[in-house]
Amino acid sequence: MAEKVLMKGNEAIGEAAIQAGCKYFFGYPITPQNEIPAYMAKKLPKVGGCFVQAESEIAAINMVYGAAGAGARVMTSSSSPGISLKQEGISYIAGAELPCLVVNIVRGGPGLGGIQPAQSDYFQATRGGGHGDYRMVVLAPSTVQEAVDLVMDGFDIADMYRNPVLLLGDGMLGQMMEPVEFKERKPRQLPEKTWAATGWKGDRPRSVINSLFIDPAELERHNIKLQAKYDTIEKEEVRYEAYNTEGAQVIIASYGTTSRIVKNVIDDAAREGIKIGLIRPITLWPFPKEIFAKVVGQQTVKAVLAVEMSLGQMVDDVRLAVNGQKPVYFYGRTGGMVPRPDDILRQVKMILGGEA
Numbered sequence: 202m203a204e205k206v207l208m209k210g211n212e213a214i215g216e217a218a219i220q221a222g223c224k225y226f227f228g229y230p231i232t233p234q235n236e237i238p239a240y241m242a243k244k245l246p247k248v249g250g251c252f253v254q255a256e257s258e259i260a261a262i263n264m265v266y267g268a269a270g271a272g273a274r275v276m277t278s279s280s281s282p283g284i285s286l287k288q289e290g291i292s293y294i295a296g297a298e299l300p301c302l303v304v305n306i307v308r309g310g311p312g313l314g315g316i317q318p319a320q321s322d323y324f325q326a327t328r329g330g331g332h333g334d335y336r337m338v339v340l341a342p343s344t345v346q347e348a349v350d351l352v353m354d355g356f357d358i359a360d361m362y363r364n365p366v367l368l369l370g371d372g373m374l375g376q377m378m379e380p381v382e383f384k385e386r387k388p389r390q391l392p393e394k395t396w397a398a399t400g401w402k403g404d405r406p407r408s409v410i411n412s413l414f415i416d417p418a419e420l421e422r423h424n425i426k427l428q429a430k431y432d433t434i435e436k437e438e439v440r441y442e443a444y445n446t447e448g449a450q451v452i453i454a455s456y457g458t459t460s461r462i463v464k465n466v467i468d469d470a471a472r473e474g475i476k477i478g479l480i481r482p483i484t485l486w487p488f489p490k491e492i493f494a495k496v497v498g499q500q501t502v503k504a505v506l507a508v509e510m511s512l513g514q515m516v517d518d519v520r521l522a523v524n525g526q527k528p529v530y531f532y533g534r535t536g537g538m539v540p541r542p543d544d545i546l547r548q549v550k551m552i553l554g555g556e557a
Contacts (some may be wrong), residue, residue, distance in 0.1 A: 206377070206529045207256050208345065208380075209375075209376065210348055210370065210375045210378075210379070212240045213381050214348055214368070214375075216240065217352035217353055218352050218356070219241075223250070224251065224274060225251050226524065227255050227260075227262075227264035227265050228279060229254060231258075232279050233308060234375055237306070238254065238278065257288065258283045258286035261287070261503075262286075262290030263293075264293070265294065266299060266410075266486045269300060270299055271397055272394040272398075274300075275301050275302075276356075277301070277302075277304070278303070280308075281308050281310050281314065281321075282314075284322065288330045291303065291330060293412050295365055295427075296335065296338070298363040298364065298470075301366070302356055302365075303337070303366070305370070307321065307371045309380045309536045309537035313378055317372055318374075318421050319371060319510050319511065319536070319537055320371060320509050320514070321514065321535060324509060326369050326485060326486070327486040327518070333424075336434070337364065337365050337486065338355070338362070338367070338487070339480065339484065340484060341368075341370075342457065342493075343367070343456070343457050343481065343484075345374065346380075348455055349381050350384075350540050360391045362433070363396070364434070371457060373539070396408055397545055428549060438489075440489070441481060443479070444467070444481065445478045447499075448476055448499070449478030449501060449502060450476050450501055451504055452478045453478070453505075453507075453549075454519045455509065456485060456515065458511055460479060462508075463508055464479065465542045465548070469543075477549060480493060482515070485518075488518045488522065490521070493505075497523050503553060504527050504528045504553075505529045506545075506552060507529065507531045507532070507533075507550045508540055510535065510539060530548070530552055
């Protein structure tokens with residue numbers, strides 16, 4: 202059994218990436234994710250890797266494109282405004298079908314906003330963010346340990362489908378310290394990177410890394426091929442946690458660190474005889490639609506409450522998943538403010554009392 206070690210979330214993310222075989226990191230500093238590049242700058246050279254602080258976020262994501270095109274395990278990290286700057290490059294990476302890991306430790310916005318935690322990048326993460334018809338797999342950890350596990354899984358998912366994967370955390374997750382262990386993982390059977398541009402000696406077809414298709418019919422075929430891949434991901438990679446849902450009166454939908462607050466609310470409510478359940482999406486895309494339909498279909502369930510550190514973004518996917526079976530309500534805080542357990546419980550009581 203691996204020994205547990207106390208680590209800050211950002212540093213644990215960096216160590217998990219290195220243990221997953223990441224040898225290249227390209228990034229640019231921005232709070233509250235700066236410990237990730239700082240950790241990678243210190244540790245990567247010791248394992249034969251390369252850290253480059255690029256001149257901008259735009260330069261960093263294009264360096265990721267190059268390293269991924271050569272078949273390397275590569276990552277970048279940033280926080281909300283920095284991720285916005287990377288969007289064009291992420292679209293190129295998705296279009297060229299290149300695997301990589303992108304980490305977003307979300308801060309409040311819009312604009313420069315503030316440096317406190319938020320979940321207001323959900324639309325950007327799950328709707329592509331850049332231009333064109335593409336998707337990223339979006340993983341949302343709620344603990345530092347889960348961040349470690351999902352970083353390692355994220356590299357495998359990226360390689361399996363030749364697609365960028367986004368780890369979506371927030372300032373709380375990045376800055377908190379928790380005990381973690383770096384477990385030995387069962388290796389996933391991954392395809393060989395025969396497509397990678399690693400030099401040509403005439404012994405195989407040339408590898409061309411490209412996202413430009415001048416012929417519209419060719420571009421349509423490429424997009425249809427990408428969509429078929431996304432359809433497979435939706436079948437194979439959905440992850441969620443269903444907690445205390447059997448016999449619940451209200452189901453709360455929440456993800457990331459906010460879901461940890463909701464678990465405290467569930468305990469507080471139980472002491473007052475109120476049964477609350479939690480559905481926590483771990484993959485924000487693909488979204489776990491089927492578990493919502495199943496759980497919300499229970500006769501005991503009166504309503505669904507989406508709780509987020511935003512003014513309402515995931516709630517749209519919750520409404521689509523619930524599909525009118527039960528009313529869906531929303532409660533959120535924004536700008537770096539964190540929902541309080543007593544305020545969430547008050548919302549539940551208002552819903553059950555018909556006051557919401």
